[in-house]
Amino acid sequence: MTRTFRRIHGWLFALLLLACAGAIGYFSARYEHVSDWTYGGRASLPAETLAVLKALNGPVDIVSYANPQDDVRSNIAGFLQRYQRTKSDLTLRFVDPQQDPSAMRELGITTNGMLILHYRGHEQRLDALDNRSLTNALKRLLRGSDRIVAFISGDGERSPSDAGNPDLGLFVAQMQESGIRAVPLNFAQVATVPLHTDLVVLASPQHALSYGAVKALTDYVAEGGNLLWLTEPTNDDQHLSPLADALGLHVLPGVLVDGQGTAIGLNDPRVLALGDYPEHAITHGFRLNTQFQQVSALALASQTAWHALPFLRSGPQSWTEFKPISNDGASTIRFDASAGELKGPLDFGFALSRLSPSPDKAEQRVVVIGDGDFLSNAYVGTDGNRELGRRVVDWLLGDDALVNMPRAAGAPDRRLDMTLARLSAVSFGFLVIVPLLLLIACGWITWRRRRA
Helix, strand or coil, rough: CHHHHHHHHHHHHHHHHHHHHHHHHHHHHHHCCCCCCCCCCCCCHHHHHHHHHHHHHCEEEEEEEECCCCCCCHHHHHHHHHHHHHCEEEEEEEECCCHHHHHHHHHCCCCCEEEEECCCCCEEEEECCHHHHHHEEEEEEHCCCCEEEEEEECCCCCCCCCCCCCCCCCHHHHHHHCCCEEEEEEECCCCCCCCCCCCEEEEECCCCCCHHHHHHHHHHHHHHCEEEEEEECCCCCCHHHHHHHHCCCEEECEEEEEEHHHHHCCCCCCEEEEECCCCCCCCCCCCCEEEEECCCEEEEEECCCCEEEEEECCCCCCEEEEECCCCCCCCCCCCCEEECEEEEEEEEEEEEEECCCCCCCEEEEEEEECCCHHHCCCCCCCCHHHHHHHHHHHHHHCCCCHHCCCCCCCCCCCCCCHHHHHHHHHHHHHHHHHHHHHHHHHHHHHHHHHCC
C-alpha cells in the first residue's frame, strides 16, 4: 500500500506540475508583464522619455520604410515595444520602399529603415534609431514646429555657435536637438526683428548698441515679442535704459558678492552658488545646484503692466560690492553701507509676463538675468546650469509642458572606481583564493567518493 500511495503521489505531483506549466504558458500568452531588475532601471525608459510620452496627448503614428528581406523591421519593432507599452496609441507601420521608388524619392527616403513620426499634423524624421534621437524627435513633435530663436550680434554678444569659453555654442547645440533653430540678428543689416521670430536673446553685449538697435528691440517688446536678456556688471552703459524702463527693471550698480562662498570651497566671492530658488514655473521642482560667476543685482524700479516675479536670489550674506576685486590672492572686501552698497538677499533673475499686445499670442514673456556666464561654454556643464537654462528657454517659448520635465540622466553604474588596494585584492582573490577553493572542493569530493 505504501508503494502504491507513493506512485499515486508521484503521478499527482507530475500532473500538478504540468498543470502549473500550462497555466503559466496560457496566462503569459494572454497577459504581458515586464519587470526591470537592473540596477538604476537601465532596461527601462528614462524618466525624461516617460514624461515626453505622457505629455503627448494624442496618437503618434510611426512609419518605417524598411525592406522586408532583412532584420531591420524586427529590430525596429523590438526597439519600439517599450514605448508602445508606455503609450498604447503609439502605432508602428512598415512600408516597403522598393514597391514605389519614385514615391520614396519624393518623400526623401534615403536610408533603409528611415522613420517618419506623425503627431497632430506635424512630422519628424529619424535616420538613426536610439533613445536620445527618438526622445528629441518626440519633443520636437510636442513643440509643434521648430522655434526660431534670434541671437543679437554685432556688439560683442556671446555667440550661439562658436566654441570659445564666453560663447553659448554648447548650450545652443543641445537646445537645437529638441526643436530650437538659432539664427543671428544684426541690426546693422535689418531695421526690425523679422516676423515669425519666437524669441530674441540679448546675451551680454560688450559695446553700446546703436540707438536704432535699441529702438528696434524696444519696439519688438512693445509689440508682444518674447525676450531673454543676459546682462553683466560690466554692462554699465549700453544705451539699454529705454528697454529697462519699458520692463520696469533697474540694474543695480556694483557686482554681487557672497561671503558664504568660502564655506563651500569657493575662493572667489563673485561666484554665487544657489541651491534654493523662489517659487516660479521655471524653478518648480528644480533641486539642482547652480553657479553664477559674476552677477548684477536687479530691482523693480516702477509699476508696469508686467507681472514680475524673481526666480534667482542671492543669500543673506551677499551684498553689492563697489570696490574692484583682484583675481590674485585672497580678497579683503567688506560690506560698506556708507558707500551705498546694498545688503542681500538680492534678486538677480526676473521672469516677467503680461497679456500679449499681439493678437497672435495669448501671453508675452521676458526673462532678465544679471549673468550670462552660467550658460557659457566654460560653465554650462557646472551642476545644474544647463538644466536651468533649458527651463528658462522652454518657459519663454511657451512650451510649459517641457519646462518641468526631468533631465536625461546617465546610467549610475557605467563607471567603476577602483583603488590600487582594491584592484590588488580582486586580483589576488581570482588568481589565488578561487583556484585554492576549487582544489579544496575537488579534494573533499574525491575523499568522500573513495570512502564510499
